[in-house]
Amino acid sequence: MMTAILRRKMTNGLMMLAMLAATVTVLVPLGLIFFYILKMGFSSINLDLFTQIPKPPGEVGGGMANGIIGSGLLIGVASLIGLPLGIFGAVYLSEYGTSRISTMIRFSADVLSGVPSIITGMVVYGLVVVPMKGFSALAGSLALALIMIPIVLRTTEEQLKMVPMTLREASLALGVPLWRTTLKVTLKSALKGIVTGVLLAVARVAGETAPLLFTALGNMFWSHKLNEPIAALPLQIFNFAISPYDDWHRLAWGGALVLVTLMFSLSLLARWFGRAR
Amino acid sequence: MSEVTMDAKITLEQLNVHFGTNHAVKDVTMTMATNSVSAIIGPSGCGKSTVLRSINRMHDLTPSARVSGAILLDGENIYCKECDPVTMRRRVGMVFQKPNPFPAMSIYDNVVAGYKLNGRARRSEMDGIVEQSLQRVSLWDEVKDRLHVNAMQLSGGQQQRLCIARTIAVCPEVILMDEPCSALDPISTLKVEELIDELKEKYTIVIVTHNMQQAARVSDTTAFFYLGELIEMGDTKKIFTNPEKKQTEDYITGRFG
Ligand SMILES: Nc1ncnc2c1ncn2[C@@H]1O[C@H](COP(=O)(O)OP(=O)(O)OP(=O)(O)O)[C@@H](O)[C@H]1O
Numbered sequence: 132m133m134t135a136i137l138r139r140k141m142t143n144g145l146m147m148l149a150m151l152a153a154t155v156t157v158l159v160p161l162g163l164i165f166f167y168i169l170k171m172g173f174s175s176i177n178l179d180l181f182t183q184i185p186k187p188p189g190e191v192g193g194g195m196a197n198g199i200i201g202s203g204l205l206i207g208v209a210s211l212i213g214l215p216l217g218i219f220g221a222v223y224l225s226e227y228g229t230s231r232i233s234t235m236i237r238f239s240a241d242v243l244s245g246v247p248s249i250i251t252g253m254v255v256y257g258l259v260v261v262p263m264k265g266f267s268a269l270a271g272s273l274a275l276a277l278i279m280i281p282i283v284l285r286t287t288e289e290q291l292k293m294v295p296m297t298l299r300e301a302s303l304a305l306g307v308p309l310w311r312t313t314l315k316v317t318l319k320s321a322l323k324g325i326v327t328g329v330l331l332a333v334a335r336v337a338g339e340t341a342p343l344l345f346t347a348l349g350n351m352f353w354s355h356k357l358n359e360p361i362a363a364l365p366l367q368i369f370n371f372a373i374s375p376y377d378d379w380h381r382l383a384w385g386g387a388l389v390l391v392t393l394m395f396s397l398s399l400l401a402r403w404f405g406r407a408r
Numbered sequence: 409m410s411e412v413t414m415d416a417k418i419t420l421e422q423l424n425v426h427f428g429t430n431h432a433v434k435d436v437t438m439t440m441a442t443n444s445v446s447a448i449i450g451p452s453g454c455g456k457s458t459v460l461r462s463i464n465r466m467h468d469l470t471p472s473a474r475v476s477g478a479i480l481l482d483g484e485n486i487y488c489k490e491c492d493p494v495t496m497r498r499r500v501g502m503v504f505q506k507p508n509p510f511p512a513m514s515i516y517d518n519v520v521a522g523y524k525l526n527g528r529a530r531r532s533e534m535d536g537i538v539e540q541s542l543q544r545v546s547l548w549d550e551v552k553d554r555l556h557v558n559a560m561q562l563s564g565g566q567q568q569r570l571c572i573a574r575t576i577a578v579c580p581e582v583i584l585m586d587e588p589c590s591a592l593d594p595i596s597t598l599k600v601e602e603l604i605d606e607l608k609e610k611y612t613i614v615i616v617t618h619n620m621q622q623a624a625r626v627s628d629t630t631a632f633f634y635l636g637e638l639i640e641m642g643d644t645k646k647i648f649t650n651p652e653k654k655q656t657e658d659y660i661t662g663r664f665g
């Protein structure tokens with residue numbers, strides 16, 4: 132009798148320990164990444180980082196303002212293309228789709244989200260950069276949009292599926308057309324979940340480097356034109372980190388800290404949105 | 409084919425409903441008279457809800473559902489090719505088995521949801537419609553001081569009366585009710601039954617119920633369904649005192665498997 136209880140308590144204790152170990156194993160690398168980047172990048176954080184463009188090699192100072200703005204532009208245009216397509220696609224799948232076509236779209240989206248992002252970059256290179264005879268911000272945005280679409284599509288569809296059928300029926304039975312029901316009842320009920328999914332998709336592409344290598348290319352100077360190469364924060368970090376210059380290394384750490392903070396905030400925002408129900 | 413009587417509001421003609429390979433409603437032909445209350449009774453799974461939901465084309469949303477035959481509303485087939493289900497549903501309202509108020513809306517907004525969702529809510533008219541509709545379902549006194557709180561704060565019975573208020577607020581001609589009292593206490597049930605009695609002056613009502621006494625109390629005609637077939641339909645008094653079919657008698661006297 133006593134031994135049975137003792138054994139149960141010991142098993143319980145052991146299992147708790149195992150789970151604690153697993154939690155720590157997950158948390159430690161995250162903490163390491165964050166603190167290391169904080170340590171290396173913190174000294175590079177100054178006003179110049181956000182207002183200046185990079186100086187030529189050898190010269191001290193400069194910043195990554197063009198990369199930050201460039202990333203913002205790339206993500207903005209990618210969202211303009213990717214979010215409507217992803218959300219409309221999801222509405223079609225969950226509210227209007229017939230089963231055969233829906234299965235095909237769903238399958239394609241799953242395959243697309245599994246394609247390595249560098250392949251997406253290469254495809255956009257072949258389909259956009261070559262015909263347009265040059266690297267461009269537009270090509271970069273398209274590559275990012277291609278990565279966003281399947282993520283947004285599937286998360287939005289999941290959220291729409293969670294809206295109870297009885298709500299749609301309540302609205303339809305009042306003589307409200309299906310499109311208005313979709314807009315004002317279904318989408319509205321799922322809005323918080325959809326916004327969370329969108330934020331996570333934006334956070335995901337904000338850090339993408341590979342698909343930009345053959346599309347947006349990067350740029351040492353200011354540019355806001357969609358048909359010209361443009362700087363992007365992850366690209367700049369990559370290029371500066373592999374360069375031989377100390378001052379560029381310093382900038383790369385600063386940029387990394389900015390990028391990690393941005394993604395961290397987006398994830399937090401997404402969580403907060405998802406929770407405030 | 410049944411002959412269409414003068415005051416037939418709704419006529420089902422050889423209605424069949426399939427869900428995939430499941431033949432849920434078989435060759436049902438019946439008539440509901442204008443300004444009458446028709447009750448649909450029968451054991452669970454016999455197709456009562458399915459019949460009711462065909463009358464305002466709720467099966468349109470279910471990909472596996474196939475409806476054939478005809479349903480005439482004032483003599484016109486609501487399933488014809490050119491027919492617009494939206495216009496038809498404005499004339500045929502529905503109260504569901506489980507209360508389903510819009511969870512993100514206030515009590516007030518729920519009552520006038522039919523107007524708001526259609527983008528035709530005129531502010532000056534809404535207050536009156538809200539008060540009137542809530543009065544009719546005797547919910548006004550209970551909620552008049554908190555019209556703008558979330559509708560989910562109401563009890564189940566109050567929510568169901570809210571859903572009835574929402575349905576009558578848009579002034580349909582027909583009201584379909586799928587076991588509207590299954591979530592209500594005896595007093596709310598009584599109130600709803602009184603309401604049905606009152607409503608039939610202006611509306612045609614079809615009500616599905618498991619409660620024999622309720623069917624006997626509120627309806628003018630009663631239809632008994634079994635395994636997707638209409639076994640018998642007739643004057644409620646006659647069905648409950650002197651049914652023609654043995655199955656009907658067994659069911660209403662509780663001698664049923
Ligand atoms: N959406 C659906 N998809 C597939 N089959 C369905 C669907 N709705 C109903 N059915 C089937 O149709 C038949 C009749 O169901 P229905 O809901 O009309 O019964 P009911 O008489 O209303 O029962 P209850 O008294 O339990 O509500 C059942 O066999 C049921 O499985």
Ligand SMILES: [Mg+2]
Nearest residue numbers: 456457458586
């Ligand atoms: Mg039912």
